[in-house]
Amino acid sequence: MQHRGEIIENVVRRSGISLSILASKMDVSRNTLYNRFKDQNVSYDFILTLGAVLHYNFAVHFPEMKSDSPLPDDPRAELFQLERKYKTLLEKYHWLLKFLLKKSQDADQHALHKQIQELINSSSFLNEVC
Structure with a gap:
């Protein structure tokens, strides 16, 4: 079973957005992104922020995560x-x-x-x- 970091990495890689651009939009370094991909327990706050930048609802993968996201039925x-x-x-x-x-x-x-x-x-x- 994949851990949180692996799941968010898969979504990021499938999104097609450059890691440099994503890091810039999240105001973190690329190394921080890579470290989060390795982290089994990435915080839900980070995942929510990432979802907002990618316009992706991570609640599909993490139903326990509370989300005020305006994207309840993200087709992606x-x-x-x-x-x-x-x-x-x-x-x-x-x-x-x-x-x-x-x-x-x-x-x-x-x-x-x-x-x-x-x-x-x-x-x-x-x-x-x-």
């Missing part, structure tokens, strides 16, 4: 959450295919093994995403 936050769910689902699917491949090999099910191997090869995008 919903999209980020859906993207994470999709990636998790793809990772589980990829794991399941590999598990089935191993089991079919162990059970001498050559036809099934071949079909699963072809499915994995045809789904090469899984390796890129996962």
Whole structure:
């Protein structure tokens, strides 16, 4: 599970805004941003400030965080959450295919093994995403 710093780093990196510009708008140094990305317990005040600069509602990731943000339904936050769910689902699917491949090999099910191997090869995008 990702900690607060990793979550805010992902959102910042996906926003496309330069870290230098972001640091300038927040009136902190780039090093401070990098340190916050490593911090497991970044303060909610910092996260709220960051959200205001990015126009992003971090309450999607931190429901316990009290927010007076005017962005209750930020579509970018919903999209980020859906993207994470999709990636998790793809990772589980990829794991399941590999598990089935191993089991079919162990059970001498050559036809099934071949079909699963072809499915994995045809789904090469899984390796890129996962």
